[in-house]
Amino acid sequence: MSIVRILVSAASKHGSTAEIAVRIAETLRTALPGDAVVDLRPAVEVTDVAPYDAVVLGSAVYMGRWLDDARDVAQRIAAHPQRPVWLFSSGPIGEPPKPDEDPTEVAALVAATGSRGHRLFAGRLDRHRLGLAERAMVAALRVADGDFRDWDATDSWGREIAAELCLPAEAMTP
Numbered sequence: 001m002s003i004v005r006i007l008v009s010a011a012s013k014h015g016s017t018a019e020i021a022v023r024i025a026e027t028l029r030t031a032l033p034g035d036a037v038v039d040l041r042p043a044v045e046v047t048d049v050a051p052y053d054a055v056v057l058g059s060a061v062y063m064g065r066w067l068d069d070a071r072d073v074a075q076r077i078a079a080h081p082q083r084p085v086w087l088f089s090s091g092p093i094g095e096p097p098k099p100d101e102d103p104t105e106v107a108a109l110v111a112a113t114g115s116r117g118h119r120l121f122a123g124r125l126d127r128h129r130l131g132l133a134e135r136a137m138v139a140a141l142r143v144a145d146g147d148f149r150d151w152d153a154t155d156s157w158g159r160e161i162a163a164e165l166c167l168p169a170e171a172m173t174p
Helices: 016-031 068-079 106-113 132-141 151-165
Strands: 005-011 037-042 054-062 085-090 118-121
Touching: 005 016, 005 068, 016 037, 016 054, 016 085, 016 151, 054 068, 068 106, 085 106, 106 118, 118 151
Parallel strands: 005 037, 005 054, 054 085, 085 118
Antiparallel strands: none
C-alpha cells in the first residue's frame, strides 16, 4: 500500500462535526492495514497538507456555507493537489433532515481539491449550545432538538474510503 499517512480534519462550531471526524478516523484506523497512520486534527490546526498521502476534510454548515477554517484547509489542498481527497459536510437536522441540499460552495470545493466525493451527513441540534441568531434560524425551520447523525452511514463511508485507499498505487492517481 502506498498510502501511509492520512489526515482526517473538520471545522466544527459546536462539536457535532468534530465527532463525525473522530468516527471516520476510527473507522479508517480499523479498516486500513497496520502501516497506515491516521492523524485527526481540527481544521484550525492544519497549516500544511503536504505531509499527507490522503485527506478527509469536513465542515459544519451554517447558512449554507462551510466554516472558514475548513475552506482554508481546502485551499491548502488545492495548492497541493497530488493526493486523494474526500469531503463531507454536516448540518441538516430534523426528520427528514433540512436542508437536504449540498452547501452552496461544495461543487467548487470538490473541483478545486480534486475530491473523489462529497457526503452530506445530518447533524445534532442542542439549542443550549446555540447563539441567539442560530436559535432564531432553528425556530424558523421548526426543527426539534436531537441527534440526527447516522453512524452506520458514517462508518460505511469510512470503510468505502479505506477500500479505495487500499487500491494499487496506479489506481489512486487523482
